[in-house]
Amino acid sequence: MTLSHPPALAVRDLCVTFQRNGCETRVIHDIDFEIAAGETLALVGESGSGKSVTSMALMRLLGRQSRAAVTGQVALHAATEREPIDLLQIDDARMRQLRGRRIAMIFQEPLTALNPVHRVGDQIAEVVRFHSGSPRRQARAQALALLEQVGIPEPSSRLDSYPHELSGGMRQRVVIAMALAMEPDVLIADEPTTALDVTVQAQILTLLKTLQRDTGMAMLFITHDFGVVSEVADRVAVMYAGRIVEEGDVEAVLARPLMPYTAGLLASVPRLERAGLPGERLATIAGRVPDPASLPAGCSFQPRCTFAVPGTCDSAVPALASLKAGRRVRCTRAHELIPAEELSPCPQTS
Amino acid sequence: MTTMTAAGDAAHTRHHWWQHRTLSRFLRHRLAATGLAIILMLTLACLLGPHLLPYDELTVDLRARFSPPLTQDHYLGTDPLGRDIAARLLMAGRISLLVGFSVMLISTVFGTLIGVVAGYFRGWVGSVLMRIVDAFLAFPSIFLVLVLSAFVEPSPFMITVIIALTCWMEIARIVEAEILSLRERDFTIAARLSGASARWIMFRELVPNAMGPIIVAATLTIANAILLEAYISFLGYGIQPPLPSWGNMLNSAQQYLADAPWLAIVPGITITLAVSSFNFIGDGLRDALDSRSNLP
Amino acid sequence: MGRYLIGRLGQSIIVLFLVSLIGFMILNLAPGGPLSQFALTPGMSQADIQRIAAQMGLDRPLIIQYFDWLGRLLVGDWGDSFRDGRPVLEIIIEHLWATLLLMGTSMAVSIVIGIGVGIAGAVRRYSVFDYLATVGAMVALSIPTFWFGLVAIYLFALQLDWLPAGSMTTIGDGSVVDYLRHLILPTLVLSLVNVAIWSRYMRASTLEVLDQDFVRTARAKGLSRYRVLVHHIVRNALLPMITLAGLQLPTILGGALVAETVFTWPGMGRLFLDSIGYSDYPVVMGILMLSAIFVLLGNLLADLLVAITDPRVRLA
Ligand SMILES: Nc1ncnc2c1ncn2[C@@H]1O[C@H](COP(=O)(O)OP(=O)(O)O)[C@@H](O)[C@H]1O
Numbered sequence: 001m002t003l004s005h006p007p008a009l010a011v012r013d014l015c016v017t018f019q020r021n022g023c024e025t026r027v028i029h030d031i032d033f034e035i036a037a038g039e040t041l042a043l044v045g046e047s048g049s050g051k052s053v054t055s056m057a058l059m060r061l062l063g064r065q066s067r068a069a070v071t072g073q074v075a076l077h078a079a080t081e082r083e084p085i086d087l088l089q090i091d092d093a094r095m096r097q098l099r100g101r102r103i104a105m106i107f108q109e110p111l112t113a114l115n116p117v118h119r120v121g122d123q124i125a126e127v128v129r130f131h132s133g134s135p136r137r138q139a140r141a142q143a144l145a146l147l148e149q150v151g152i153p154e155p156s157s158r159l160d161s162y163p164h165e166l167s168g169g170m171r172q173r174v175v176i177a178m179a180l181a182m183e184p185d186v187l188i189a190d191e192p193t194t195a196l197d198v199t200v201q202a203q204i205l206t207l208l209k210t211l212q213r214d215t216g217m218a219m220l221f222i223t224h225d226f227g228v229v230s231e232v233a234d235r236v237a238v239m240y241a242g243r244i245v246e247e248g249d250v251e252a253v254l255a256r257p258l259m260p261y262t263a264g265l266l267a268s269v270p271r272l273e274r275a276g277l278p279g280e281r282l283a284t285i286a287g288r289v290p291d292p293a294s295l296p297a298g299c300s301f302q303p304r305c306t307f308a309v310p311g312t313c314d315s316a317v318p319a320l321a322s323l324k325a326g327r328r329v330r331c332t333r334a335h336e337l338i339p340a341e342e343l344s345p346c347p348q349t350s
Numbered sequence: 351m352t353t354m355t356a357a358g359d360a361a362h363t364r365h366h367w368w369q370h371r372t373l374s375r376f377l378r379h380r381l382a383a384t385g386l387a388i389i390l391m392l393t394l395a396c397l398l399g400p401h402l403l404p405y406d407e408l409t410v411d412l413r414a415r416f417s418p419p420l421t422q423d424h425y426l427g428t429d430p431l432g433r434d435i436a437a438r439l440l441m442a443g444r445i446s447l448l449v450g451f452s453v454m455l456i457s458t459v460f461g462t463l464i465g466v467v468a469g470y471f472r473g474w475v476g477s478v479l480m481r482i483v484d485a486f487l488a489f490p491s492i493f494l495v496l497v498l499s500a501f502v503e504p505s506p507f508m509i510t511v512i513i514a515l516t517c518w519m520e521i522a523r524i525v526e527a528e529i530l531s532l533r534e535r536d537f538t539i540a541a542r543l544s545g546a547s548a549r550w551i552m553f554r555e556l557v558p559n560a561m562g563p564i565i566v567a568a569t570l571t572i573a574n575a576i577l578l579e580a581y582i583s584f585l586g587y588g589i590q591p592p593l594p595s596w597g598n599m600l601n602s603a604q605q606y607l608a609d610a611p612w613l614a615i616v617p618g619i620t621i622t623l624a625v626s627s628f629n630f631i632g633d634g635l636r637d638a639l640d641s642r643s644n645l646p
Numbered sequence: 647m648g649r650y651l652i653g654r655l656g657q658s659i660i661v662l663f664l665v666s667l668i669g670f671m672i673l674n675l676a677p678g679g680p681l682s683q684f685a686l687t688p689g690m691s692q693a694d695i696q697r698i699a700a701q702m703g704l705d706r707p708l709i710i711q712y713f714d715w716l717g718r719l720l721v722g723d724w725g726d727s728f729r730d731g732r733p734v735l736e737i738i739i740e741h742l743w744a745t746l747l748l749m750g751t752s753m754a755v756s757i758v759i760g761i762g763v764g765i766a767g768a769v770r771r772y773s774v775f776d777y778l779a780t781v782g783a784m785v786a787l788s789i790p791t792f793w794f795g796l797v798a799i800y801l802f803a804l805q806l807d808w809l810p811a812g813s814m815t816t817i818g819d820g821s822v823v824d825y826l827r828h829l830i831l832p833t834l835v836l837s838l839v840n841v842a843i844w845s846r847y848m849r850a851s852t853l854e855v856l857d858q859d860f861v862r863t864a865r866a867k868g869l870s871r872y873r874v875l876v877h878h879i880v881r882n883a884l885l886p887m888i889t890l891a892g893l894q895l896p897t898i899l900g901g902a903l904v905a906e907t908v909f910t911w912p913g914m915g916r917l918f919l920d921s922i923g924y925s926d927y928p929v930v931m932g933i934l935m936l937s938a939i940f941v942l943l944g945n946l947l948a949d950l951l952v953a954i955t956d957p958r959v960r961l962a
């Protein structure tokens with residue numbers, strides 16, 4: 001995919017460091033990626049690899065309470081603006097204007113993401129009223145239109161429902177309606193379907209794809225499940241222990257994962273065509289994501305990696321090497337494990 | 351986050367694995383540690399002090415009435431009968447602290463008993479017991495204590511029993527709630543399946559695991575009991591003179607407020623000090639024993 | 647909502663029944679039992695007392711006596727005062743409004759201050775303000791209310807001579823200002839504990855809400871800090887406060903009794919103590935029962951309010 005326009009969201013060297021009990025723990029290390037308008041980047045990794053922290057850092061929602069230091073650049077290029085805005089440089093008031101308007105977010109838990117004491121219509125209208133200052137009536141009409149747009153049946157009666165009266169899937173639609181109210185340029189969806197059952201999951205994915213096609217927004221789709229990646233994403237970035245370890249077009253990565261971690265994740269996805277076959281067992285990666293406070297030496301994945309070589313993999317953190325077709329991989333042994341023609345670095349695109 | 355949930359069901363190991371960690375957390379809670387130090391010192395002073403002071407608490411000296419603090423050897427002054435306030439304060443401390451501790455013991459044992467039975471058997475037994483708790487809670491405890499103490503011979507023992515009668519409900523409630531959640535846990539179910547008797551499960555399995563909240567509530571009960579004793583003794587329905595208590599030392603204080611304010615100030619500050627110490631200790635214990643709180 | 651409230655109502659009725667049982671037990675605990683008035687009268691022979699006991703039906707089984715007593719309680723026949731022979735209920739109601747005035751004023755003052763302090767402490771958690779407020783509340787809860795009253799009288803009435811030391815009015819002065827001046831010190835004293843309680847609960851409640859997902863959602867919408875705080879955080883944190891207000895009623899009533907005794911405030915608490923002093927047990931029992939009923943009604947009212955303000959309860 002060639003980028004003629006500047007990307008809607010460009011993240012450079014994003015680092016997040018938490019301070020706790022006087023000691024600092026870096027949880028996110030030098031993340032960078034770009035998402036073009038209309039494009040979906042899936043951010044994939046096991047639970048605890050730092051996906052949510054990344055998304056919260058982009059939204060500047062890591063509050064003072066969590067004592068997080070965020071560095072790097074988060075350039076948001078809104079369709080209405082000439083120049084990209086670095087979200088980490090602007091003041092709080094400016095950030096609040098952009099949040100919910102130009103960059104919006106959907107959360108994992110539709111059950112708790114809505115305020116239980118306010119009607120869903122009011123919660124949607126609140127975004128509209130706050131950002132465009134429209135009068136109550138008009139905001140309500142807009143909320144109704146949004147409910148319709150996200151496919152809620154009988155939207156006019158649902159407007160006055162409370163969150164607890166709706167099913168999980170319906171609530172997630174309400175959250176999506178809230179996020180899309182101002183037609184943002186960038187939508188961050190943090191595991192939006194994880195808490196839902198499979199059929200509802202598929203509906204929500206379809207809805208998100210449709211909405212994206214209609215509005216042309218860029219989407220950062222976060223998930224721990226490679227199964228849904230192929231359904232929504234154009235490109236995929238794999239994250240492990242706070243670092244991006246592999247990135248590329250979805251078809252390419254799915255067809256030929258370069259990093260052993262990615263391969264392990266893919267092997268653990270149940271495949272429809274293989275399901276039920278005798279002797280088929282899901283492979284899982286042994287061990288668990290390391291604690292950010294005590295990362296292993298060298299490659300963070302090395303203790304769990306079947307290809308790890310002592311003395312090589314545990315000496316230094318491998319660099320994220322750029323290959324052709326926007327493919328990137330962070331593996332010391334990439335040269336041995338990957339055919340040479342794929343390894344050749346990509347010609348620099350200007 | 352996920353790595354920490356493993357500790358989830360470890361609470362039932364009865365080896366008090368928390369003990370030393372709890373102690374260090376508690377001590378790091380500076381106010382609680384200060385409170386503990388104050389209570390220890392106060393108790394020591396009440397036990398030893400009266401033997402070291404030049405006056406005893408009952409000697410009347412009408413020539414030395416209303417001496418302000420620091421007159422001669424009356425470090426804290428004298429009362430309307432010329433008795434030494436320092437000596438009375440320390441002797442009173444014995445009574446008031448003893449009442450506080452005894453109330454705590456009685457009401458904790460009784461409240462725990464009710465709470466465990468209600469929580470373990472649930473059903474109508476539990477409902478009836480908890481409604482009785484509610485009924486007792488509906489009476490403002492000061493009203494109840496005053497009525498009862500006006501009805502009986504006000505010996506220190508009866509005063510203790512009466513105050514305890516109004517202090518056990520909170521503990522019963524806390525224990526019941528705790529037991530209701532504990533009884534569904536694996537170790538209780540395992541004990542039930544292995545044929546353990548109800549009494550064994552209640553007192554050997556459930557109560558030890560509910561100890562944290564019980565200890566906290568018991569500590570706060572001491573504070574509450576000291577306040578109640580002080581108030582009814584102040585009104586003349588509690589500990590009877592000549593036996594001194596912190597409350598009855600304030601008995602005549604209002605009358606002489608303008609001329610002898612130290613009569614009010616000395617016991618009042620002592621009560622506040624003791625009660626806040628117990629409250630801070632209770633607070634510190636809550637932080638230390640509560641596995642959910644992530645205190646450094 | 648209907649089912650929930652009917653359930654709570656049923657529970658309250660059972661509790662009320664138990665309250666009356668406890669009350670009856672206490673009544674029979676009184677020296678001389680319900681006959682205490684006559685037991686204290688000089689020149690009364692044992693035979694006289696027995697005759698009166700039979701007249702009053704005290705020779706019947708206890709259970710019958712209880713239902714008789716309960717029946718009369720229910721129709722408002724709460725007996726007559728030993729002191730002046732007037733109906734108990736009439737005397738209590740005479741004193742009730744002074745107590746309600748004091749409690750109402752103090753509740754209003756302490757809820758506003760306490761909730762404000764609690765929110766501020768939670769939002770600025772671990773700040774110097776939060777630390778001082780937490781420690782201050784703890785100390786305030788440890789000060790004996792009656793003693794704090796004495797200190798207040800000493801400072802503001804005796805030393806500074808700013809405010810009257812007690813009672814509700816100055817004789818010969820019926821002005822509103824005079825009422826208010828008399829109201830200040832008792833309110834101050836009663837509010838000390840209440841502010842402490844409210845601020846602690848509100849702080850805890852706010853902290854709980856602060857961590858919840860919907861607050862993050864509200865911030866992700868780009869709302870102003872003020873709107874997130876008031877509309878989303880405080881609105882939710884206040885819900886448990888309603889129930890707590892109900893549960894705190896006995897404490898507040900008890901505090902009012904203490905404040906009234908120190909400031910000779912002519913309310914129910916003062917009447918209660920006077921009646922104990924005169925062994926006027928019908929009035930004492932009347933106040934005891936009335937305050938328990940008052941507390942139970944308060945709790946029911948709190949449940950009703952929760953049902954109205956919390957949509958999750960409303961339809962449950
Ligand atoms: N407020 C915080 N303070 C300290 N560490 C945190 C905080 N929030 C998250 N972490 C740590 O950051 C790491 C990544 O967490 P998260 O982003 O939630 O993972 P994911 O969303 O990929 O499952 C975890 O190890 C977690 O313990």
Ligand SMILES: [Mg+2]
Pocket residue numbers: 048051052053191
């Ligand atoms: Mg996450």
